[in-house]
Amino acid sequence: MKQIEVGGAAPYTVQVGAGLLSAARVPERQVVLIHAEDLPIEFVEQVENNLQTILTVRVPARDACKTLEVYAGVLSQLAQVNLPRDGAVVGLGGGAVTDLAGFVAASYLRGVAFYTMPTTLLGMVDAAVGGKTGVNLPEGKNLVGAFWPPKAVWCDTDTLATLPPDVFREGAAEAFKHGLISDPSLLGRVLDPAFRPGGALLEGTLADAIAVKAGVVTRDPTEKGERAFLNFGHTLAHAIEGVTQQAIPHGEAVGYGMHYAAILSREMGGADLTGHTWRFLNWQSPTPLPDLNFAEVTAYMNRDKKADSQGVRFVLLHDVARPYLTRVPENILRRAFEEWQSEIPACW
Incomplete structure (x- = not known):
């Protein structure tokens, strides 16, 4: 234990x-x-x-x-x-x-x-x-x-x-996210075949993933600062859940959202981490999405909890374990959305 x-x-x-x-x-x-x-x-x-x-x-x-x-x-x-x-x-x-x-x-x-x-x-x-x-x-x-x-x-x-295998893989999205924002060692361990129920990597990897969140919420219990970083990938994820009326499970929506956030991160001058998020999506094999309209998705994103009076903010990455919170120009949001939308059918 x-x-x-x-x-x-x-x-x-x-x-x-x-x-x-x-x-x-x-x-x-x-x-x-x-x-x-x-x-x-x-x-x-x-x-x-x-x-x-x-x-x-x-x-x-x-x-x-x-x-x-x-x-x-x-x-x-x-x-x-x-x-x-x-x-x-x-x-x-x-x-x-x-x-x-x-x-x-x-x-x-x-x-x-x-x-x-x-x-x-x-x-x-x-x-x-x-x-x-x-x-x-x-x-x-x-x-x-x-x-x-x-x-x-x-x-x-x-x-x-x-748990059915797809439900276990759904939950792995949050552990993988903790690897991207804080503990790079989780990125390989979450995708390792030994990270499974009864597997040799289950308990230790799970504890380390929980420890990332525990550290963040200890320092920022009511999301005044760095706790927002735990929402990497969640702005689009929550919009997907809203648009599809919860037809896409949360962890799968986060998988989709992390790849979009990685594209945005690159477009905003950060490292190209889309290889990590793409590997995760292929491993997760999420539920196929319906055709999504950018305007409808944006309407949901604008109601995101990280939004303030000036609009929506995104958690992005300068690099692995280097998250930050920023606003993104609409032309970049749209361009990244179009790239994301053209890529994701390949993971189905």
């Missing part, structure tokens, strides 16, 4: 290893468990038996759970069982569920304890760590939410063995 410490005003530990669902302990005596409807029942039962939950709430899978309607329904169920202020909410499942569970915990009674048990690679590397919680609006991803750090995170690597 490996441990990663996340600092800041409310420090906590991320544990990575096998068998953690049945080993986790919390001090709170009344616990509500929130999990996705497609989660294997044995995972749910392990946590229910271990933490002696007073309520288990089953929610839709993936981003279908990240709506104001589902959020309100879960809050009502907590009120009906009278979860007290010294109770706790546990999010079990992928990143969408932990985002929802964290926002429920942040807002119920103005804040109760929150724990995450991510069961997907995407959830472990990204969503479960850092305290960003929230839901989506029809207008865009994660437009409603709060910063609410968990008290602990348990990444049980046994759960990854239940």
